Amino acid sequence: MSYKEKKVITIGVVSELTGLSERQIRYYEERKLIFPERTKGGTRKYSFTDVERLVDISNKMEDGMQTFEIRKMEQKQLRQTELREKMLRGQLNAAFNIRK
Amino acid sequence: MSYKEKKVITIGVVSELTGLSERQIRYYEERKLIFPERTKGGTRKYSFTDVERLVDISNKMEDGMQTFEIRKMEQKQLRQTELREKMLRGQLNAAFNIRK
DNA sequence: CGTGTAAGGAATTCTGACACG
């Protein structure tokens, strides 16, 4: 796993990097938009990918979007990505079968 | 600046990532081998580059090297890198001057 | 709904020092 995805940053630093309050960051977790890991003691740990996602969430919130809309939108994008990959695989298989 | 060099990791996480004790990590700073940043409150913050350097230091310590030797070695490598670049620039300049 | 805040407690980190060797 690359450094970008490694969960190592505490909430205070994430707050500085994103400009969001700790309250907001915890709330977005409650709304299933972000998934930090925890230390044994229970302290949250975030990755740079999480930081990027939070900035994105922040922009969407400023545009008046609600948390559940953001969640839905991300799920939709995920489904479409999967669909695209599925179709691509299908075409590759077809091309392969024609040749043999 | 890339994520790899951004100082965002607290000493507890660095300890886990490197296998070094917090005492060791602070001591290597005292010996000028590592240079974390600080939060306003005074908490140390490290980068992934620092983590890599600490693993390297750890290996050298296991090989019986002393902290001042490690520091000297790194300074030496830095000087040689600078020297190489200097010579390279010199050759490029010479080649350029010949042509004009 | 999204966010601020005060509250009390727990986890984390800090420094300076003593110890061993």
Place this chain on the structure above:
DNA sequence: CGTGTAAGGAATTCTGACACG
């Protein structure tokens, strides 16, 4: 020299709740 540890304090984070709207 390099590292462990106990000590006391400060900074950081956590949760659940009340407030506003």
